[in-house]
Amino acid sequence: MSKLDLTEIVSIAAFIRGEGETTFEEIAEHFDVDVDAVIDAVTTMNMTETGANAYFLDVLIDVEDDDDESPEVHYTPRDRISVQARGENPLIYLTAGEAVVATHLLDRLLALLGPGATRDDVASLRQLIVNVAAERNVTLPHLSPPEASADVLAAVWDALRTGRVLEVDYHKVGELTEQTSRRSIVCCGLYSRDRVYVGALDGKKNLKWYRLDRMSNPALGQPVAEIDLARARRAWNRYDKPGNIAGDQVHLITTRSGRWVAELVESSHVHDDGDTLDISLPAGSIPWLRQMCLLLGEDLLDIRPSDVKERVVASARALLECATSPRDDGL
Amino acid sequence: MSTPREYNASKRRLALLASVVDQSRTRSDIRQRVYGELGDAAAEKAFQRDREALAVLGYEIRDRGEACVLDLDLLPLEVDRLELSILRLVASHFSSSGDDHRVVRSTITKLLAGASPRRENVRVKTAIPGLGHLLDVAAAMASRAPIVIEYTATSRHEARSYRIEPAHLWSSLGGYYVSGMRVAVGESAQTMEEVEPRYSTYKVDRISSLKIEEPSGFEPAAWQEPPSPMTRTSLEVDIAPGAGQHVIARGRGRDLGSGWTRVVLAEAGIDQVIDTLNQLGCSARTDNKEYLSRLRHLASLGES
Numbered sequence: 145m146s147k148l149d150l151t152e153i154v155s156i157a158a159f160i161r162g163e164g165e166t167t168f169e170e171i172a173e174h175f176d177v178d179v180d181a182v183i184d185a186v187t188t189m190n191m192t193e194t195g196a197n198a199y200f201l202d203v204l205i206d207v208e209d210d211d212d213e214s215p216e217v218h219y220t221p222r223d224r225i226s227v228q229a230r231g232e233n234p235l236i237y238l239t240a241g242e243a244v245v246a247t248h249l250l251d252r253l254l255a256l257l258g259p260g261a262t263r264d265d266v267a268s269l270r271q272l273i274v275n276v277a278a279e280r281n282v283t284l285p286h287l288s289p290p291e292a293s294a295d296v297l298a299a300v301w302d303a304l305r306t307g308r309v310l311e312v313d314y315h316k317v318g319e320l321t322e323q324t325s326r327r328s329i330v331c332c333g334l335y336s337r338d339r340v341y342v343g344a345l346d347g348k349k350n351l352k353w354y355r356l357d358r359m360s361n362p363a364l365g366q367p368v369a370e371i372d373l374a375r376a377r378r379a380w381n382r383y384d385k386p387g388n389i390a391g392d393q394v395h396l397i398t399t400r401s402g403r404w405v406a407e408l409v410e411s412s413h414v415h416d417d418g419d420t421l422d423i424s425l426p427a428g429s430i431p432w433l434r435q436m437c438l439l440l441g442e443d444l445l446d447i448r449p450s451d452v453k454e455r456v457v458a459s460a461r462a463l464l465e466c467a468t469s470p471r472d473d474g475l
Numbered sequence: 476m477s478t479p480r481e482y483n484a485s486k487r488r489l490a491l492l493a494s495v496v497d498q499s500r501t502r503s504d505i506r507q508r509v510y511g512e513l514g515d516a517a518a519e520k521a522f523q524r525d526r527e528a529l530a531v532l533g534y535e536i537r538d539r540g541e542a543c544v545l546d547l548d549l550l551p552l553e554v555d556r557l558e559l560s561i562l563r564l565v566a567s568h569f570s571s572s573g574d575d576h577r578v579v580r581s582t583i584t585k586l587l588a589g590a591s592p593r594r595e596n597v598r599v600k601t602a603i604p605g606l607g608h609l610l611d612v613a614a615a616m617a618s619r620a621p622i623v624i625e626y627t628a629t630s631r632h633e634a635r636s637y638r639i640e641p642a643h644l645w646s647s648l649g650g651y652y653v654s655g656m657r658v659a660v661g662e663s664a665q666t667m668e669e670v671e672p673r674y675s676t677y678k679v680d681r682i683s684s685l686k687i688e689e690p691s692g693f694e695p696a697a698w699q700e701p702p703s704p705m706t707r708t709s710l711e712v713d714i715a716p717g718a719g720q721h722v723i724a725r726g727r728g729r730d731l732g733s734g735w736t737r738v739v740l741a742e743a744g745i746d747q748v749i750d751t752l753n754q755l756g757c758s759a760r761t762d763n764k765e766y767l768s769r770l771r772h773l774a775s776l777g778e779s
Contacts, residue, residue, distance in 0.1 A: 154564050161557040189560070201560045227557060236559065237534075237549040238585070240613030244644060244651070245582040249565045269558045276550045280617040284645070293724030315721050321756040322718060358754075360720035403628065434773070435753045439746060441769040444776070453777065460773040466757035467767060471713055471735055 148177065148185045151256060151301060156182065158265035160203060160225055169221040179221045187219055203227055243277045247284050252336040254287065256301075258294035291340040292356045299362030300342060303331045307373050309365030310344075315358045317431040320462050329354065330368050332380035341386050345376045353386040391426045394433060395448040398423060402443035405436060420445060430455050434463075488525045492534055492545075499542040531581070562586050581610075608685040609644075612653045616641045620690040623664050625683045634683055636664045639675070642695035651679040656696045674699050710740040710748045710763055718758035722751055 148156070156171055163170075168186065172179035189201035206224040238246060250270045257263040267287060274284045290297060296312070303310035309328050316323045329344035332351060339355060346352035368376070396405065398421050405423055406412045412425035427433040434456050437444050447453035490509045494500055500508075502522075509525075510518035526536050536543050554562070566586040608624075615622045622641055625634040638659035645652055657675040661667030664686070674696055714723060716734025726738035740747070745765060752759055752766050761767070 150564060154561050157557045157560045157564070161555070201557075201563075203557070227555075236552045236554065236562075236585070238552055238582070239549060239610060240617045240644075241610030242582040242585065243550050243552070244609060244613060246562060246566075246586065249582075250562075253565050265558075266561060269554065269561060272554065272558075273550075273552060276552055280550060289725070293721070295724065296721075313720060315719070315754065317754045318756065321758045322754055324718075324720075357725070358721055360724055431753060431756075435749060437773050437776075438749045438753060438766070438769045442772050444773065447776065457774060457776050460770055460776075463753075463756055464767075464770045464774045467760060467770065469760075471731075471760050 148181050149305065150253070152177065153185055154253065154266065155262040156186065157201065158262045161227060161265065162261060165224060165226040167222050167224055168219065172221070183219050186225065240277060240280055243273050244284060247273050251288065255291040255336055255340050256297060256334065258290050258297045292359060296356065296359045296362050299364060300331060300356065302364055304333070307368050309368055311363045311365045312359040313361045314354060315360065319431060319459060328365055330372060330376050332376040335386065343380055343383065345372070345379055348375060349379060351379050351383045391428045393424050394427045394452050396423045396425070396436065396440065396444060397446035397448070398440055399443045399445065402440050405440055427452070430459055434459055484525070487521070488528055491525050492529060495536055495543060495545045499539065499544040501541050502543060505543060608682045609651055609679050611685045611687060612641055612679060613644060615687045616644060618690045619692050621658070621688045621693065623686045623688060624677065626677055627681055627683060636661050636667050638667060639677070640693040640696070643698055652676050653679055654699070710743050710751065711737065711761065712752065713737050713760040714755065715758040719755050722755065
């Protein structure tokens with residue numbers, strides 16, 4: 145019996161809330177998961193006390209075959225689970241900062257949820273916090289769309305849950321157009337910060353990070369051998385996040401308004417030249433540097449060294465020519 | 476024979492918090508309500524310990540004359556039981572990457588309220604951007620109190636001091652920002668001089684120290700669209716046959732004939748627009764003015 149993960153359990157909570165009353169069996173059928181896994185997840189959380197007579201997941205379970213002689217409660221698939229009013233709804237008192245953090249935590253979950261009832265439920269909870277915070281003059285960030293298409297999100301979760309190879313088209317940035325290749329990867333987990341990355345086993349030991357929003361046409365492949373799954377778990381526990389950009393140092397000369405780029409790229413340095421700034425940073429590749437330059441817009445005044453500048457400017461000219469050419473020309 | 480005394484610090488702290496959450500109370504009132512069974516000295520010690528424990532969680536109880544008040548304007552969030560479960564589930568999956576701040580810890584502690592559900596098979600790691608003095612900024616905003624910050628701008632090697640009337644807190648590209656009117660500037664807090672108020676934005680994790688001043692009831696500045704690259708826009712892009720399947724799958728696609736697809740990405744940040752178009756390159760056509768203007772600027776860099 146495999147354990148249910150975060151999105152499945154959140155979906156179950158949202159489902160119980162929507163239905164008002166249901167059974168373990170109905171939940172298992174609705175989500176196409178093992179009924180024992182549902183019983184395990186719901187009962188564990190329903191019995192995890194959080195103090196003040198409250199429980200982690202607070203629902204009533206009507207046990208059909210309750211054996212009064214036994215101190216243990218055994219749930220069966222047809223036991224009814226319901227949401228019942230037990231006095232007033234709980235009130236949580238959050239500071240404004242905690243409201244921001246709670247919203248951010250929900251955002252990280254929402255990035256992983258495709259359109260549907262669960263996403264709507266979590267988004268409405270987020271809106272509740274946004275509204276309460278707004279009464280205290282705290283403006284919270286916009287709600288962002290899911291980080292990938294619904295089929296990619298579903299396939300990534302399936303690959304993680306079932307231990308199967310994920311096959312996807314991966315769209316990398318090329319010099320002048322995208323580079324797409326078919327990849328077969330062993331997913332280890334998801335890292336969700338400002339973007340979502342899939343950590344996948346690269347060879348035998350190391351993790352390679354793939355951007356979730358750059359995947360398409362997913363399919364599930366062969367089951368991964370148990371020894372490789374164990375290796376993937378070890379790799380996942382070793383690495384906590386994607387590494388920094390690596391590459392040769394380049395200098396971006398900007399107006400004073402361009403300073404934010406130094407915030408974006410860790411390990412960059414800023415030299416203040418009065419009216420202008422000299423921001424040195426490691427450039428991963430010409431397309432990556434071109435993206436930084438486009439983000440800077442008119443705040444960018446120069447690029448050094450000159451050979452790197454020539455390559456970036458040449459690639460920008462080629463893109464401009466494409467962008468303004470008639471659509472029928474194709475590539 | 477004496478009656479065994481129940482010692483439950485968590486329960487007592489909850490009672491202390493409950494007693495001050497809606498109103499200020501005198502010390503004697505608190506002692507009677509929360510520490511009734513303890514002697515004077517023991518009650519005072521327990522009160523101090525509980526105050527410290529609650530302050531760590533973000534609930535600071537301060538003396539104001541004879542009264543004790545909860546010095547935070549808390550947001551009462553009324554959720555139903557299953558919404559609370561969802562909040563707890565998300566909090567339980569937060570995985571620290573070493574840069575977590577006390578406000579993150581206090582949020583998670585508060586949401587989980589001591590629970591620790593099983594965490595096998597945790598396959599999602601989330602991380603919060605650097606928070607620095609986020610909690611303090613938010614608290615000052617809530618009580619309309621100016622703040623004095625020491626701040627090192629990316630273009631400077633030394634911190635300067637600023638007095639700000641914080642009005643908006645927002646996030647972009649993985650960082651938190653505070654915007655508001657800057658009303659005084661100086662090399663240090665002691666040498667600050669009042670200046671013509673100017674709407675300014677500061678990255679929260681670059682604030683090295685922060686002092687909340689007495690609430691002045693200032694009128695918060697109106698929201699101003701943040702500087703590039705944080706502006707939001709709508710992107711309409713035509714994608715060549717066979718290209719950009721990952722973008723088409725996420726947006727609202729319309730077949731234009733001869734294999735081209737038009738996709739609209741609504742409410743995209745300019746960073747997302749550039750990320751998408753820079754990646755698609757010659758497989759894309761767009762008349763997005765902002766993108767084309769930036770591309771022209773880069774293409775003409777160095778031309779006299």
